[in-house]
Amino acid sequence: MKPSTRIISDKWLMEERWDWGKLVTFIPNKKLPVYSWFYFKEGFSRNFVHLMIDLFKLEDGSMVLDPFVGSGTTLVACKERGIDSVGVDIAPLAVFVSQTKTADYKVDELKSIAKKMLQERFEKQDLSKVSRFTRRFFSKPTLEDILFFREKIKMIEDPASRNFFTLALMNAAMKASYAYKDGAVLKVVEKPVPPFRKFFKRIIKKMIKDLERISFKPCRIEVYLGDARKMDFLEDEVFDAIITSPPYLNKIEYTKVYAIEYELFFGDVKIDPVRSYIGLNPKNVSDEFPSYNLPEAAKAYFNDMRMVFEEMFRVLKNGGRASIVVAGGVFPDRVVESDILISELAEKVGFNVDKIIAVNKRVATTRRVVKIGEARESVVILSKS
Numbered sequence: 001m002k003p004s005t006r007i008i009s010d011k012w013l014m015e016e017r018w019d020w021g022k023l024v025t026f027i028p029n030k031k032l033p034v035y036s037w038f039y040f041k042e043g044f045s046r047n048f049v050h051l052m053i054d055l056f057k058l059e060d061g062s063m064v065l066d067p068f069v070g071s072g073t074t075l076v077a078c079k080e081r082g083i084d085s086v087g088v089d090i091a092p093l094a095v096f097v098s099q100t101k102t103a104d105y106k107v108d109e110l111k112s113i114a115k116k117m118l119q120e121r122f123e124k125q126d127l128s129k130v131s132r133f134t135r136r137f138f139s140k141p142t143l144e145d146i147l148f149f150r151e152k153i154k155m156i157e158d159p160a161s162r163n164f165f166t167l168a169l170m171n172a173a174m175k176a177s178y179a180y181k182d183g184a185v186l187k188v189v190e191k192p193v194p195p196f197r198k199f200f201k202r203i204i205k206k207m208i209k210d211l212e213r214i215s216f217k218p219c220r221i222e223v224y225l226g227d228a229r230k231m232d233f234l235e236d237e238v239f240d241a242i243i244t245s246p247p248y249l250n251k252i253e254y255t256k257v258y259a260i261e262y263e264l265f266f267g268d269v270k271i272d273p274v275r276s277y278i279g280l281n282p283k284n285v286s287d288e289f290p291s292y293n294l295p296e297a298a299k300a301y302f303n304d305m306r307m308v309f310e311e312m313f314r315v316l317k318n319g320g321r322a323s324i325v326v327a328g329g330v331f332p333d334r335v336v337e338s339d340i341l342i343s344e345l346a347e348k349v350g351f352n353v354d355k356i357i358a359v360n361k362r363v364a365t366t367r368r369v370v371k372i373g374e375a376r377e378s379v380v381i382l383s384k385s
């Protein structure tokens, strides 16, 4: 389909590519080997990353950064093309998933660990260390089985294999739980659940088969637990491209829906979502756009995003490109056009705004009645020169 283009805000080129709408969602990844190892509602697709790799003419030897790596889509897609990449995320779960999807494995070793582990004799587990909150989501035998395998996995020596089986266990545990992620809330729904052990075996088998199906090329990948607003662990001017999607403006914070995963598999990791996540700390923010009279949450968001852009500009090489997926923020009285404000911010820190590609739009209403505007999802393409 040929895109239509028009000038917006008197200066930027906006291209309409509604056929890309699905590409900025996680849906196409659900059937793909490795990409599907963790369902991440906020993710984008492999094909989106490949499209950007082609647009930016990246090849082996290039280096890509995703400062909001989420479930690691950018890194896995780069590994398929043999492109070096670095991922950063504030959430330990995202870092763990990204590392596990991109590690190098010896399939025969995984097979033999799996065989041995699944034949081990069950030992009774002490459930008293699990919080009452988490216990409500499982039947007693299922939770005992999960803890039993968790202990067995802890004894695997090779860290990559340990992560591999932990991810399999996490997926099986959640499938065999009564947990239902309803937006930002975790609910107990006593529904029929698949038998845990059978499911665990099936997931391990599928993950191993995925490794045999996917074709990765040799390259270097690093994943950091860190804050995109302050990436002092990255050197200046090292990246050829940035491909990323930051949290969307005024979206619910989803960290709480992973409370069970965190408790069972990450022990005592503590993060402060209010201070660490983009746009959640409305205190002491400078207003980037005083003339727009933005809602407080939007001021906090763009204040944080300015810091992110300064960091992205610093680490990108001269001649480097960036692709940022953003969406309009819906507030009770209006829609804030994030793509335009993000472009303004990027320009303020020194980027050139090459174009804005609109990929999705939806009508925004107050209490599903009065139309207050149109929320656009767009890809902002930037360059540094």
Ligand SMILES: C[S@@+](CC[C@H](N)C(=O)[O-])C[C@H]1O[C@@H](n2cnc3c(N)ncnc32)[C@H](O)[C@@H]1O
Pocket: 040, 042, 043, 044, 045, 067, 068, 069, 070, 071, 072, 073, 074, 088, 089, 090, 091, 094, 226, 227, 228, 229, 244, 245, 246, 247, 248, 276, 277, 278
């Ligand atoms: C929209 S998701 C990215 C999804 C990713 N493109 C994928 O395909 O899985 C945004 C991510 O930003 C992370 N995040 C939020 N605030 C952050 C911060 N200050 N620094 C780094 N990562 C942050 C969240 O934990 C989340 O994983």
